Amino acid sequence: VVKSERPRATLETVARRAGVSRATASRVVNGSSTVAQEIRESVTRAVRELGYVPNTAARSLVTHRSDSIALVLPEAHTRVFSDDQFFPRLIHGVSQELDAADKQLVLMLATEPGSHRRIEKYGLAGHVDGIIVASGHMADPLPAALMGTNIPVVSNERVFGGADIPFVGVDAVGGVAAAVRHLVGSGRRRIAHLAGPQDMPAGIDRLAGYRSAMSEAKLRQAVAVGDFTGASGETAMRQLVDDDPDLDAVVVASDLMAHGALRTLRKMGRRVPDDVAVIGFDDVDLCLYTDPALTTIRQPITEMGRTLVRQILRLSAGEEIQPSLVLPTSLVLRESA
Amino acid sequence: VVKSERPRATLETVARRAGVSRATASRVVNGSSTVAQEIRESVTRAVRELGYVPNTAARSLVTHRSDSIALVLPEAHTRVFSDDQFFPRLIHGVSQELDAADKQLVLMLATEPGSHRRIEKYGLAGHVDGIIVASGHMADPLPAALMGTNIPVVSNERVFGGADIPFVGVDAVGGVAAAVRHLVGSGRRRIAHLAGPQDMPAGIDRLAGYRSAMSEAKLRQAVAVGDFTGASGETAMRQLVDDDPDLDAVVVASDLMAHGALRTLRKMGRRVPDDVAVIGFDDVDLCLYTDPALTTIRQPITEMGRTLVRQILRLSAGEEIQPSLVLPTSLVLRESA
DNA sequence: TTGTAAGCGTTATCAT
């Protein structure tokens, strides 16, 4: 098969073939309403016959838009490349919505401080119409830096420190509180929390939800901190049991840690849920396969990705948006609680 | 804080400030060697002071390069959004290497046939300098279609049907064969294979490795087919045991399926590895946390991503490349075999 | 070694 190296059709070619000016051809391509039906058709035909596709470089040179959105993910962030599926699900949602809007997705993994400058520069350069930053730790300098450039930015977490970036989050506080209430409702009283890192909103909010529901129920609080990994879940769980051998429930800040907690509980001879009820957070596939199947707090990651895109698109279109949107979480009941 | 809305610096601005022509400024920015030291410095200074960043649209309009590479992933592909980590790891490797080359990563999820045309068109439009397709099934029409456009394409799997696309794969055949030999070497004789889908190279090759090593060892073969998910691993394992209650080992085509197989074996009262040895494929995080920890065949996904990028970059630079590269797999011994 | 000037393929302004 010989490749047909026929030079790519340009608007000029299309115009000539349709017997109109380049301007008119452009109007048709961009769906302007001020073009005669007849002419519109002949241009459309020329486009089809020539296999014309607009040159985006030329287009964005004049429109100052790129029709692409950057998604920036902190590479080092524990959760990103572990198997908690946050990353793939987020991308999935973002990609879906971007597709629908016919925009491109530019993915940037931020190796901690190294590529920050590169990303900032890229944003500045106007190569993208907007940036979605999936921030990890609070006080991550990147989001604020990005806000400095006058390109639209949204985040998946509220970010402290100077800039307040519009964000789309999930109601972790409410989710954990609901989980605690569920436990209280089923008679549990010595309910501990296996928390995530306290320098990330994801860790902080879940703890806050626990504290609020526990003090509301006037129960004594017990907290151990992990780093969202399975291994940390194992050790933190051991500590929790050592501190209070009579504990009868634990709400864990991630499913991976909950999985670790389950292992520890088995090793320590506690039956789940009979002796100790366990509730995770995230709702990853693994929940179905733990023994027993893990009750968990589900957060709608894919939906978050979609919403994030809708927000950044509005922003880049110059519209006003709500500074924050919080998506609901839900308790998924399985066997462990 | 008032945003300084000072218009973005252009090459013109830089040139004027440095007291040179636009052409010379361009030369400095692009690292041409034919510029006097002194001038180079003053331009560099102007660039810094003005915060100049080249406009890529303008640049690619004239150079016909975009300095970006597309990574196309089949969205529907079971493995992509399950938790086998193929997807994140591949992206990780791709991103790393692209960063190093200062190229952008454009991510496209291909909703099965829907967005194929869109992607093909995008490639055709020359918006990217090259495309990496992570093909799922063989006979996926997309890779071949992309080969039709004269933009460079590489894949992670060999693809049949017409076009032969340069690819970077992993030695699944050798990996599984090595696993079988390991089992034979430790005295196992009734070794079954829990295979993956037979319309994907990933499923086919692993089975081929099994068959080759088994016939070499002159052992009777037993195969059941799953779809790479944990649930399918459970049912296929049950079938395998029902067919041969005395089986003493199983090589599974994915860790997720192996996890399912482990559950079934426990339910059926088989001890692992005492009664039945189990070996998985992939080496996901989960392997450390199964009970017992899963021995598995590790494939270097991240490295594959990096290599894929190196190949596509060469191709887009007009260099010749080897039509195929196969990365080694390795057996990771844990407790299950 | 440096400058001049001609594009690259669009969109957008302004006439007509």
Next chain:
DNA sequence: ATGATAACGCTTACAA
């Protein structure tokens, strides 16, 4: 409703 024409910001012959 349509057509000239001037940008958009850059690279690259070609001249000097």
